[in-house]
Amino acid sequence: MLGQMMNTQLRISSILEHANAVFPHQEIVTRTPEGPVTRATFRQMRDRAHRLAHALARLGVKRADRVGTIAWNTQRHVEAYYAISGMGAVCHVMNPRYAHEQLVYIMNHAEDEVLLIDRTFIPLVAALRPKLPRLRHVILMTEAEAQPTGADAPFEMLNYEELLAAEDGKGDYPWPELDENSAAGLCYTSGTTGNPKGVLYSHRSTVLHAMATALPSAVNIAETDSVMPVVPMFHVMAWGLPYSCMIGGAKLVMPGPNLDGASLFELMDAEGVTMAAGVPTIWLGLLSEMRKRGRAPNGFKRTLIGGSAPATAMIAAYEGEFGIDVMQGWGMTEMSPVGSVATIPPSKAHLPFDARMALKSKQGRQVFGVELDIVDENDRPLPHDGKTSGRLVARGPWIASGYYGIDQSPLTSTGWLDTGDIATIDEDSFVTIVDRAKDLVKSGGEWISSIDVENAAMGCPGVAQAAVIGVPHPKWDERPLIIVVAAEENPADKERVMTHLAKVLPKWQLPDDVVFIDAMPLGATGKILKTELRERFRDHLTG
Numbered sequence: 341m342l343g344q345m346m347n348t349q350l351r352i353s354s355i356l357e358h359a360n361a362v363f364p365h366q367e368i369v370t371r372t373p374e375g376p377v378t379r380a381t382f383r384q385m386r387d388r389a390h391r392l393a394h395a396l397a398r399l400g401v402k403r404a405d406r407v408g409t410i411a412w413n414t415q416r417h418v419e420a421y422y423a424i425s426g427m428g429a430v431c432h433v434m435n436p437r438y439a440h441e442q443l444v445y446i447m448n449h450a451e452d453e454v455l456l457i458d459r460t461f462i463p464l465v466a467a468l469r470p471k472l473p474r475l476r477h478v479i480l481m482t483e484a485e486a487q488p489t490g491a492d493a494p495f496e497m498l499n500y501e502e503l504l505a506a507e508d509g510k511g512d513y514p515w516p517e518l519d520e521n522s523a524a525g526l527c528y529t530s531g532t533t534g535n536p537k538g539v540l541y542s543h544r545s546t547v548l549h550a551m552a553t554a555l556p557s558a559v560n561i562a563e564t565d566s567v568m569p570v571v572p573m574f575h576v577m578a579w580g581l582p583y584s585c586m587i588g589g590a591k592l593v594m595p596g597p598n599l600d601g602a603s604l605f606e607l608m609d610a611e612g613v614t615m616a617a618g619v620p621t622i623w624l625g626l627l628s629e630m631r632k633r634g635r636a637p638n639g640f641k642r643t644l645i646g647g648s649a650p651a652t653a654m655i656a657a658y659e660g661e662f663g664i665d666v667m668q669g670w671g672m673t674e675m676s677p678v679g680s681v682a683t684i685p686p687s688k689a690h691l692p693f694d695a696r697m698a699l700k701s702k703q704g705r706q707v708f709g710v711e712l713d714i715v716d717e718n719d720r721p722l723p724h725d726g727k728t729s730g731r732l733v734a735r736g737p738w739i740a741s742g743y744y745g746i747d748q749s750p751l752t753s754t755g756w757l758d759t760g761d762i763a764t765i766d767e768d769s770f771v772t773i774v775d776r777a778k779d780l781v782k783s784g785g786e787w788i789s790s791i792d793v794e795n796a797a798m799g800c801p802g803v804a805q806a807a808v809i810g811v812p813h814p815k816w817d818e819r820p821l822i823i824v825v826a827a828e829e830n831p832a833d834k835e836r837v838m839t840h841l842a843k844v845l846p847k848w849q850l851p852d853d854v855v856f857i858d859a860m861p862l863g864a865t866g867k868i869l870k871t872e873l874r875e876r877f878r879d880h881l882t883g
């Protein structure tokens with residue numbers, strides 16, 4: 341017997357219409373790539389998204405066409421998210437930090453017909469343009485009067501505001517009644533091995549992911565919040581925040597291109613940001629700015645840190661020095677991205693500070709909708725005892741079942757997504773990522789977690805950043821090498837780092853050497869690029 345409830349479809353356009361109906365006066369604030377801070381209400385933004393959809397239709401965009409974006413976190417980019425997906429086309433976000441040949445591959449593979457860009461990326465697109473035969477229009481997201489001409493416009497660009505102005509008075513765009521499984525968004529993983537792979541989100545997966553992440557047991561997004569997604573909109577749809585904030589009714593504060601600690605602090609302070617989200621390297625910058633000023637930005641209460649493991653020392657500094665609640669999130673492009681969030685359950689709230697910080701250093705518990713498990717090499721489930729480690733697998737309605745346009749499956753033999761991470765899960769469902777399988781240091785048949793050694797090093801005074809890699813060793817196959825960026829104040833030296841590590845790690849896990857560098861190489865998403873470090877220091881122990 342079937343239930344008798346309506347089978348209305350989950351669509352991204354319904355998020356926009358809901359926000360317009362229920363939170364019409366809520367604001368989106370942007371520090372634009374041009375500099376000034378702009379603001380609009382959700383209602384104004386919704387009307388502009390309708391006009392953009394009209395304009396794209398006039399340019400010939402049809403259902404299922406791919407429309408690319410290379411843009412910062414801005415109001416116009418959010419409008420593009422809603423207009424493109426709402427009209428039934430596919431919003432293809434691209435990371436401008438990818439290598440040129442990767443971007444050319446991605447855009448040709450996705451067959452983008454129209455591309456929306458910020459002015460920062462004119463030189464980048466000028467270099468790519470001759471290699472993009474399918475691309476019909478490039479739209480520059482800037483004011484009409486700021487549209488470049490002559491040598492500043494090396495290829496033909498339409499102006500975003502002129503396109504919108506031409507649609508004035510047209511009224512609402514008739515959002516099509518799409519099947520909820522229709523494609524809505526496209527994001528390519530960086531593909532540290534081989535070509536990038538496209539993950540194709542649907543309306544259903546996007547809406548469900550946004551609803552689940554907004555829940556109090558996950559990221560907890562409310563109308564009283566002012567949320568700043570520092571995580572770029574070109575990286576896994578800014579972890580779904582442009583959707584979940586409009587479901588929850590939270591004010592959106594978009595930082596544009598300036599992501600240094602001082603710029604973030606100023607905008608957060610002015611806009612009363614209560615919750616901000618980004619990768620660990622961003623929060624190191626903000627932490628040092630807060631220490632310089634001796635205070636946190638006005639109203640700042642919580643931060644969501646994910647994308648790679650935040651050091652326990654940093655979590656403890658946010659909480660201990662500034663009273664800011666750190667939530668760690670774990671996930672991946674193939675998972676829309678959120679899989680788990682670490683928050684302290686009431687049953688553990690009485691624990692001493694260090695024990696609570698240790699719990700927050702785990703990657704947290706699965707959010708509703710996602711099932712997580714660990715398996716052995718034959719895909720057989722392993723015990724959730726907090727000790728046994730295995731390959732972390734996931735399944736759920738916002739987890740990829742394949743890649744766009746290529747015949748390569750990310751699934752295990754039992755149909756779960758293989759995340760490429762090695763993890764333990766305890767009796768309370770807390771997941772601990774031991775390491776990415778490819779980052780584990782394999783020393784004489786034993787595995788050393790680079791995350792554990794990095795965490796230990798980050799607790800050493802005078803260490804600003806630490807990365808551990810496995811390098812070839814004549815006797816043990818691989819041994820850990822630690823690469824350190826020393827803090828400006830009271831910088832650590834080799835002896836201090838090794839003495840500190842010897843106090844907290846077993847002897848066999850101690851790195852064979854400490855190397856100091858001026859700055860960590862960062863990948864396209866702001867994570868430390870271990871592939872580059874491995875390449876650079878491959879011969880360090882063998883000469």
Ligand SMILES: Nc1ncnc2c1ncn2[C@@H]1O[C@H](COP(=O)(O)OP(=O)(O)OP(=O)(O)O)[C@@H](O)[C@H]1O
Binds near residue numbers: 645646672703761773
């Ligand atoms: N909180 C976290 N703690 C530890 N690792 C994390 C965390 N969040 C994400 N990760 C790591 O990031 C991975 C997902 O990365 P993502 O999908 O963003 O692409 P990426 O880092 O660019 O990698 P690639 O494109 O090469 O697959 C996870 O599998 C995990 O290894």
